[in-house]
Amino acid sequence: xxxxxxxxxSERASRAVVEVLKTRWIGQGPRVDALEExxxxxxxxxxxxxxxxxxxxxxxxxxxxxxxxxxxxxxxPMTCSATNIPILYRRAKAVFADIQETTLNIDPKSxxxxxxxKTKAIIAVHWxxxxxxxxxxxxxxxxxxxxxxxxxxxALGAGFQGKPVGALSDFTCFSFQAVKHITSGDGGMLTTxxxxxxxxxxxxxxxxxxxxxxxxxxxKHRITEIGYKYHMNDIVAAMLSAxxxxxxxxxxxxxxxxxxxxxxxxxxxxxxxxxEKKDRKSAYWLFTIRVEKREAFxxxxxxNEIESHLVHVRCDIFPIFGGKRQNLPVMxxxxxxxxxxxxxxxxxxxxxxxxxxxxxxxx
Numbered sequence: 001x002x003x004x005x006x007x008x009x010s011e012r013a014s015r016a017v018v019e020v021l022k023t024r025w026i027g028q029g030p031r032v033d034a035l036e037e038x039x040x041x042x043x044x045x046x047x048x049x050x051x052x053x054x055x056x057x058x059x060x061x062x063x064x065x066x067x068x069x070x071x072x073x074x075x076x077p078m079t080c081s082a083t084n085i086p087i088l089y090r091r092a093k094a095v096f097a098d099i100q101e102t103t104l105n106i107d108p109k110s111x112x113x114x115x116x117x118k119t120k121a122i123i124a125v126h127w128x129x130x131x132x133x134x135x136x137x138x139x140x141x142x143x144x145x146x147x148x149x150x151x152x153x154x155a156l157g158a159g160f161q162g163k164p165v166g167a168l169s170d171f172t173c174f175s176f177q178a179v180k181h182i183t184s185g186d187g188g189m190l191t192t193x194x195x196x197x198x199x200x201x202x203x204x205x206x207x208x209x210x211x212x213x214x215x216x217x218x219x220k221h222r223i224t225e226i227g228y229k230y231h232m233n234d235i236v237a238a239m240l241s242a243x244x245x246x247x248x249x250x251x252x253x254x255x256x257x258x259x260x261x262x263x264x265x266x267x268x269x270x271x272x273x274x275x276e277k278k279d280r281k282s283a284y285w286l287f288t289i290r291v292e293k294r295e296a297f298x299x300x301x302x303x304n305e306i307e308s309h310l311v312h313v314r315c316d317i318f319p320i321f322g323g324k325r326q327n328l329p330v331m332x333x334x335x336x337x338x339x340x341x342x343x344x345x346x347x348x349x350x351x352x353x354x355x356x357x358x359x360x361x362x363x
Contacts, residue, residue: 001305001306001307002306002307002342002347002351002354002355003342003344003346004307004308004309004311004340004341004343004344005179005342005344006179006344006345007178007179007183008182008183008243008250008344008345008346009183009239009243010242010243010246012242012243013184013240013242013243015242016238016239016241016242017235017239020234020235020238021235023234025234026233026235027233028206028231028234029233030234031237031241032050032231032233032234032237034237034241035050035232035237035240035241035244036048036049036050036189038241038244039189039191039244040191042244042247043164044164044167045164045166045167045172045191046191046192046193047191047192047193047194047197047198048166048189048190048191048198049189049191049192049201049202049205050187050189050232050237051188051189051190051205051231051232052186052187052188052229052230052231052232052236053082053175053186053187053188053230054082054173054174054175054176055085056188056228056230057173057174057188057189058082058083058086058123059086059089059090059228059230060190060204060205060230061121061147061149061170061173062086062087062089062090062092062121062149063090063204064147064170064171064192064197064200064201064204065120065146065147065149065170065171066120066147067087067090067092067121068092069090069091069092070091070092070093070118071090071093071118071119071120071121072093072094072095072116072118072120073087073092073094073119073120073121073122073123074095074096074097074111074114074115074121074122074123075087075094075095075096075097075106075122075123075315076096076105076106076123076124076127076315077096077099077316077326077331078105078106078125078127078312078314078331079125079127079151079312079315080153080312081312081315081318083123083125083315084123084315084321085320087123092120093118094315095114095116095119096114096315096321096326096328097110097111097113097114097328098328098329098330098331099330099331099334101330101333101334102274102275103127103132103274103277104127104274104288104334104338105127105130105131105132106124106125106137107330108132108133108136108137108139108140109136110328111137111140115140115144115146119144119146120147121146121147121149122137122140122141122146122147122149123149123150123151124137124149124151124169125150125153125154126150126151126152126154126155126158126283127288128154128274128282128285128286128287128288128340129154129155129156129284129285129286130155130158130274130277130280130282130283131155131158131159131160131280131281131282132150134148134160134161134168134169135161138169147169147171148169148170148171149169149170149171149172149173150165150166150168150169150171150172151173152165152172152174152175153173153174153175153177153180154175154285154286155282155285156174156247156283156285157247157251157281157283158280158281158282158283159280159281160279160280160281161280166191167191167193168193169193170194170197171190171191171192171197172190172191172192173188173189173190174188174189174190174191175187175188176188176189176240179344181250181251181254181285182240182243182246182247183243184235184236184237184239184240184243185236187236187240188232203225203227204225204227204228205227205228205230205231206227206229206230206231207223207227207228207229208223208224208226208227209221209227251283253345254283254284254285254343254345255284257284257287257343257347257352258282258284258343260352260356261341261343261355262276264356264360265289265356265360270291270292270293270362270363271290271291271292271359272291272337273289274287274288274289284343285343286311286340286343287340287341287342287343288339288340289338289339289340289341290334290337290338290339291337291339291363292337294336294337294338294339296363297339297363298339300358300363301355301358301359301363304354304358306341306342306354306355306358308339308340308342309339309340310338310339310340314335316328316331341359342355
């Protein structure tokens with residue numbers, strides 16, 4: 001079976017974990033600090049805060065954006081539940097905007113229609129790694145004086161108009177979950193362009209305590225705001241640091257696979273490729289297409305030992321978010337059409353050829 005996902009863990013990463021296990025530091029220690037600095041430098045991002053999951057990064061971002069009881073956050077239904085559940089942590093309401101038909105990203109025009117006096121933040125998810133229309137989203141946010149939170153779980157290494165994703169908005173959240181571009185089994189990174197927010201995030205990720213406080217031990221524990229156990233440990237940091245060294249090659253391979261899909265699946269009857277915009281770079285975590293007769297397509301691939309999957313279903317139908325399909329014309333239209341095909345760093349050229357040739361034969 002040619003699988004949809006396959007975790008990539010290099011020999012270098014395995015060795016790094018063994019080395020850190022030999023030391024006295026396996027909790028949050030110097031390797032976490034070093035990883036944050038390395039991440040900042042490698043992706044040209046002002047401030048990075050390592051955490052235990054992208055979900056934790058989103059929750060911290062909502063806190064730092066001032067989202068509280070009764071507030072609203074405009075978000076997309078086209079994402080993992082992990083994007084939107086943190087809104088409920090804050091006892092706020094997820095307000096679902098529609099998506100774009102050609103990218104499956106949140107539509108800035110729909111965002112502007114969903115803004116109310118209660119709106120405190122916008123969450124933009126870069127579906128599959130293709131950056132959203134950030135210029136338009138920022139314009140809506142700035143007009144209303146609200147924060148933009150980017151869920152970049154799919155978008156490590158992506159870029160928008162010459163800038164890296166992670167250096168565009170108040171808050172950006174990355175994932176190192178099992179099947180992401182690079183992984184440590186789990187883990188996340190919160191980036192921000194505002195130094196005071198980075199400092200606050202580092203306090204909140206460790207129970208509300210400042211680990212760098214040099215005064216009285218008792219004064220260090222005078223916690224003034226609820227914090228969380230969201231910190232990263234040195235085992236995870238060592239593993240990620242090793243895999244960051246290999247990221248340029250991993251990214252290059254993903255780009256090459258996506259380029260073949262784009263070239264060789266172009267013009268296939270009953271299939272639409274995702275739009276590729278010239279002013280941005282996709283990270284290609286997913287290669288999501290739209291097909292006619294999706295169930296037949298997926299069964300046909302399965303019979304040919306090729307896995308395909310929706311990956312995520314729309315969030316607005318989850319009972320915790322109301323359980324009803326919202327009046328979102330594009331989301332409603334494409335709901336029965338989208339599907340992702342294999343894209344990961346264990347795919348061989350022969351695997352890619354088989355996927356392409358199988359699809360080209362029709363279903």
